[in-house]
Amino acid sequence: xxxxxxxxxxxxxxxxxxxxxxxxxxxxxxxxxxxxxxxxxxxxxxxxxxxxxxxxxxxxxxxxxxxxxxxxxxxxxxxxxxxxxxxxxxxxxxxxxxxxxxxxxxxxxxxxxxxxxxxxxxxxxxxxxxxxxxxxxxxxxxxxxxxxxxxxxxxxxxxxxxxxxxxxxxxxxxxxxxxxxxxxxxxxxxxxxxxxxxxxxxxxxxxxxxxxxxxxxxxxxxxxxxxxxxxxxxxxxxxxxxxxxxxxxxxxxxxxxxxx
Amino acid sequence: xxxxxxxxxxxxxxxxxxxxxxxxxxxxxxxxxxxxxxxxxxxxxxxxxxxxxxxxxxxxxxxxxxxxxxxxxxxxxxxxxxxxxxxxxxxxxxxxxxxxxxxxxxxxxxxxxxxxxxxxxxxxxxxxxxxxxxxxxxxxxxxxxxxxxxxxxxxxxxxxxxxxxxxxxxxxxxxxxxxxxxxxxxxxxxxxxxxxxxxxxxxxxxxxxxxxxxxxxxxxxxxxxxxxxxxxxxxxxxxxxxxxxxxxxxxxxxxxxxxxxxxxxxxxxxxxxxxxxxxx
Ligand SMILES: Nc1ncnc2c1ncn2[C@@H]1O[C@H](COP(=O)(O)OP(=O)(O)OP(=O)(O)O)[C@@H](O)[C@H]1O
Ligand SMILES: [Mg+2]
Numbered sequence: 174x175x176x177x178x179x180x181x182x183x184x185x186x187x188x189x190x191x192x193x194x195x196x197x198x199x200x201x202x203x204x205x206x207x208x209x210x211x212x213x214x215x216x217x218x219x220x221x222x223x224x225x226x227x228x229x230x231x232x233x234x235x236x237x238x239x240x241x242x243x244x245x246x247x248x249x250x251x252x253x254x255x256x257x258x259x260x261x262x263x264x265x266x267x268x269x270x271x272x273x274x275x276x277x278x279x280x281x282x283x284x285x286x287x288x289x290x291x292x293x294x295x296x297x298x299x300x301x302x303x304x305x306x307x308x309x310x311x312x313x314x315x316x317x318x319x320x321x322x323x324x325x326x327x328x329x330x331x332x333x334x335x336x337x338x339x340x341x342x343x344x345x346x347x348x349x350x351x352x353x354x355x356x357x358x359x360x361x362x363x364x365x366x367x368x369x370x371x372x373x374x375x376x377x378x379x380x381x382x383x384x385x386x387x388x389x390x391x392x393x394x395x396x397x398x399x400x401x402x403x404x405x406x407x408x409x410x411x412x413x414x415x416x417x418x419x420x421x422x423x424x425x426x427x428x429x430x431x432x433x
Numbered sequence: 434x435x436x437x438x439x440x441x442x443x444x445x446x447x448x449x450x451x452x453x454x455x456x457x458x459x460x461x462x463x464x465x466x467x468x469x470x471x472x473x474x475x476x477x478x479x480x481x482x483x484x485x486x487x488x489x490x491x492x493x494x495x496x497x498x499x500x501x502x503x504x505x506x507x508x509x510x511x512x513x514x515x516x517x518x519x520x521x522x523x524x525x526x527x528x529x530x531x532x533x534x535x536x537x538x539x540x541x542x543x544x545x546x547x548x549x550x551x552x553x554x555x556x557x558x559x560x561x562x563x564x565x566x567x568x569x570x571x572x573x574x575x576x577x578x579x580x581x582x583x584x585x586x587x588x589x590x591x592x593x594x595x596x597x598x599x600x601x602x603x604x605x606x607x608x609x610x611x612x613x614x615x616x617x618x619x620x621x622x623x624x625x626x627x628x629x630x631x632x633x634x635x636x637x638x639x640x641x642x643x644x645x646x647x648x649x650x651x652x653x654x655x656x657x658x659x660x661x662x663x664x665x666x667x668x669x670x671x672x673x674x675x676x677x678x679x680x681x682x683x684x685x686x687x688x689x690x691x692x693x694x695x696x697x698x699x700x701x702x703x704x705x706x707x708x709x710x711x712x713x
Binding site: 241244246270271273274276278280281282284285286287288297298300301345349 | 490571575578579580582583584585586587588589590
């Protein structure tokens with residue numbers, strides 16, 4: 174595992190030389206509430222190019238709400254979200270759709286279309302692209318191979334296990350080759366072996382497609398393997414930030430408690 | 434996700450109140466605000482439908498699939514009810530007409546009552562039950578399991594793909610099903626007549642078509658398009674805007690049927706007024 178990490182770091186250093194490593198996403202003073210309940214209070218966050226940012230936080234702190242605000246599944250009350258320098262809330266419908274194609278979103282429960290086979294699930298995001306049928310089919314096979322489920326192509330989602338569904342969900346997210354990926358608890362509810370597989374998959378994706386990602390997780394093993402940087406959320410604000418090692422030695426007992 | 438959604442359900446609403454009671458309750462307690470909110474939202478939904486209907490990139494394949502689901506899959510149900518409708522209607526009216534020695538009017542009577550009223554309304558009600566509940570439940574569960582969100586974030590317009598195609602399919606298919614049911618009901622009527630009498634099939638159908646004129650057919654056909662449209666609209670609205678977790682799925686299916694059926698009667702009442710006004 175350590176080897177993988179070292180290798181990744183050298184890769185990243187190369188990236189730094191290739192492109193100027195500016196932020197691809199900037200969130201400033203984001204707040205969002207439901208009715209009277211304020212969920213996100215004042216979130217400030219940047220995601221740099223090529224990095225995996227892990228977001229930690231207790232269940233119900235609004236981590237899912239945060240990434241839903243990013244893709245505008247939820248409209249933020251206040252604050253600004255800039256992706257590739259563009260203000261998300263100012264985008265018109267078509268611009269928003271184009272932007273959304275650059276941002277992959279892996280749902281907490283995979284959210285596969287259960288009336289469609291795995292093949293059609295993967296082809297679905299491609300329906301407005303100008304690729305030929307052959308190219309689409311090849312891409313579907315390539316993606317399924319990269320998540321190790323090439324033989325599930327004709328299955329229906331209901332015939333798949335939870336872990337398989339997550340991996341198919343990841344393949345479907347990846348098929349548009351997004352530049353940013355938002356993972357909502359990619360390993361929750363899976364056995365340790367599958368968790369490891371998914372964590373490695375996330376690393377592979379980062380390397381192969383040079384993506385920048387926000388990863389929400391409770392799984393510290395996943396956080397350790399995948400993260401370049403971590404932030405901790407508590408009661409609607411970001412309370413700590415640093416690498417895995419730094420946060421592990423944090424002075425705040427509450428932050429440290431995640432690592433025990 | 435489902436956890437957070439179930440949490441957000443207010444406790445007092447968790448017992449299933451039927452839509453009628455709900456309406457009555459709202460009106461009697463003066464809590465009509467919510468009712469008008471709902472009407473406003475439905476109007477917005479309708480505007481959205483027409484906006485998306487004329488936007489390019491037409492979802493033709495999905496429309497065909499929905500027509501198949503709504504139309505073809507309801508054929509047997511509609512056929513059975515249509516047939517029974519015809520048989521029962523004939524047997525029921527025979528004694529009355531016989532008393533006046535007017536048995537020869539039976540085919541004409543069947544024709545007019547089935548084409549004008551019974552065929553469209555009964556078929557539309559059955560479709561509200563079968564197709565409406567299906568659409569309501571399907572869309573609501575897609576919403577709960579975040580499938581609609583997933584479409585949205587992949588840059589596909591879920592409203593166009595899911596809602597427009599479904600409303601169009603019911604608008605187009607229910608009229609077809611009604612015509613089909615009418616025809617099967619005539620067959621049922623033929624059987625009903627021949628249980629006690631002896632009428633040739635050619636004579637029977639000549640009688641039927643002679644007693645129908647443009648004024649019977651046109652209004653009946655036009656109103657079935659409205660039936661279809663409203664069954665689809667209500668079901669899609671209830672399903673697409675459902676947000677109460679798994680409980681919402683049942684509620685969406687339930688209100689799709691109840692409100693859909695109610696709409697059918699209201700449209701029918703309006704249609705009958707209009708035709709009698711215009712017929713003058
Ligand atoms: N659509 C909504 N309407 C009302 N309240 C909501 C909605 N979505 C989320 N919430 C509330 O926002 C809070 C945060 O929810 P969220 O799903 O973001 O938590 P989370 O941090 O992702 O938790 P978990 O780790 O369990 O997934 C919850 O208290 C939930 O009740
Ligand atoms: Mg969550």
